Amino acid sequence: MKSWLLALLPTFLGVKPVAAIPGLVPRQSSGTAVVSLSNNTGPSNHLASGIIFGIPQNASQIPDNMYTDWGFNFARGGGPQLPSPAGGWLAGRTQYENRMKEVMSNYQAAKKYGAKFICLYETLYGEWDVNNGPYPGDNGNWTDWDHFTQAVIADMKSYRVSLDDFIIEIFNEVDGPWYWTRPQSQALEMWRRSYNAFRKAFGTDVTIQGPSTSGEPKLSNNWWTTFAQYVKTNDCIPDTWTWHMEAGGSQNMLESTAGLHSLLDHYGLPYNNININEYGVASEQVSSGGAWWISQLERVDAPGLRGNWQGYPGLYDYLANLVSKPNAPNAPADATGYFPNGEYQVYKYYAQSMTGHRVGTMPSPDMIVDVYATVDTQARVVKLLAGSRQKEGTWTIEVKTLSALGLPSHGTLNIKCLAFPSAGGGKSKLPRPVAFTPLLRIPTINWTSFSIRRILEPHMRGNSRIERDMEDLLSLLIM
Missing domain, CATH: 3.20.20.80 (Glycosidases)
Structure with a gap:
């Protein structure tokens, strides 16, 4: 069976378990936003535009x-x-x-x-x-x-x-x-x-x-x-x-x-x-x-x-x-x-690339992090768009019911992360891949869900540009 691609568009996110990613430092999550792939909530019509x-x-x-x-x-x-x-x-x-x-x-x-x-x-x-x-x-x-x-x-x-x-x-x-x-x-x-x-x-x-x-x-x-x-x-x-x-x-x-x-x-x-x-x-x-x-x-x-x-x-x-x-x-x-500015690129991706049908999501209990998700069964792509209320910290996004995608009990998932820098009022180009988040292949054996975590790599601490982006929280994609 052809593998599915998950695209994540929140901030700088890593994937749990973090031990699978060399160099990343685990941090305590402040809360979990949830995506339920089995809950079809209707076609995507970019209501916020x-x-x-x-x-x-x-x-x-x-x-x-x-x-x-x-x-x-x-x-x-x-x-x-x-x-x-x-x-x-x-x-x-x-x-x-x-x-x-x-x-x-x-x-x-x-x-x-x-x-x-x-x-x-x-x-x-x-x-x-x-x-x-x-x-x-x-x-x-x-x-x-x-x-x-x-x-x-x-x-x-x-x-x-x-x-x-x-x-x-x-x-x-x-x-x-x-x-x-x-x-x-x-x-x-x-x-x-x-x-x-x-x-x-x-x-x-x-x-x-x-x-x-x-x-x-x-x-x-x-x-x-x-x-x-x-x-x-x-x-x-x-x-x-x-x-x-x-x-x-x-x-x-x-x-x-x-x-x-x-x-x-x-x-x-x-x-x-x-x-x-x-x-x-x-x-x-x-x-x-x-x-x-x-x-x-x-x-x-x-x-x-x-x-x-x-x-x-x-x-x-x-x-x-x-x-x-x-x-x-x-x-x-x-x-x-x-x-265009950075937010324009978020809305453009939302309107043009998040195709197929929406699936149910819930924000983190503190309402600081939220996520929008679509499933395109023809393209075999799940996309998550995540953002926050401009707070710094670590949150988890949990993706449930992978079986709704028709995945076998054994296999891999490709995960790709993209970022949308805000750029203030300046010009912003297309979303960029997050350099420190590699393309990952995640085993799905016996899994009904997995979690995504936002993690700042040690070598990026003290980098004013990165910290500014973190404050704006960007938007990372799971494709």
Whole structure:
């Protein structure tokens, strides 16, 4: 029988038992992430390959392949921070029309590359003074907001948007005082009026998603419980439940989706689709952080869009920090010369090379290390993409049920490790083989599982480049 190839893409990993690898020093594992090869969780569709903003006003200034390499499938925009003459509805009708043109340019770019577009429609209204307003519905007056909503509906028709790939998002982070200082009841009325207007205009053909909060859904979150009761009572339930995962720390998708399900069960609401329309803090936008979030989102079948921590004009450039260009972030908005960074290479490998079907995985108990895995039965390749939350230490990845691959009781496995250096904002080439991890042939006699461990060789200690890579945690492949 032809042997299988395992490819591992986490940090610098060795293979247990380490005695089989000369020169490696055993270290105590801080926890174990698990891959179960017998648990087929469906086809690989690179769910994490979405971005918020990041598309230049002239979308073509970024080369086509830099949109398609990494499986671009979701974009989100609405023109926030665009200055005059595109200041939005509050700045006058012409400034609204100019902002809408920019939004439609982003939509057409997304459509060109096969991505769906989430229209953050409230930002077309413009930027209000957080403390003083005017907010939609101040003093109970909704006339201006209703006129604005009808203008957006009319423009959706005149621009002939496809409701298959143009999604309405009514508001954004109105649970946060940095954005919304009016009562929650005012935000809920804004939701109801807008929801009903879009339903009247387009019926159920239009997808409406929300509430796009900064806080996670759970029964202990009073904002979410109030929202849940309100949409149930007023029959304005979102087609897709959305929230953001940008708090860092101990946030993880298993607990977050469990919180949503408890909330939905309590209020008798449907398990509609979910979309994490902003994920990852700025410090996590490195190779290891990208791999960690990919693993988290894939586990719960949630599409996700990378957070964007740039301000204008960089907010509308760099594909949410997957690419860069000379003199970034201070380069002129219309400058070209783009090149990929290390995280781009992780997403490219994830989209193009991790083919076949996904298999079940679980993160390490401390949630620091996570792994995404695919099995391509035609190519006879198993691939693991591992990352971390930028912590140093030693973790184990255990691969279970090798019998699911049809392996005999005797034989060998070829293991190949690749690394994805983050390179900061600099240019990064293709993943490189990890020089100190040789191609290994592992006996499978009587084995139902084996473990992979991240190990730093003694001669690499004190090497600042390697230590920096370790801090970024790269991404190593098992092929």
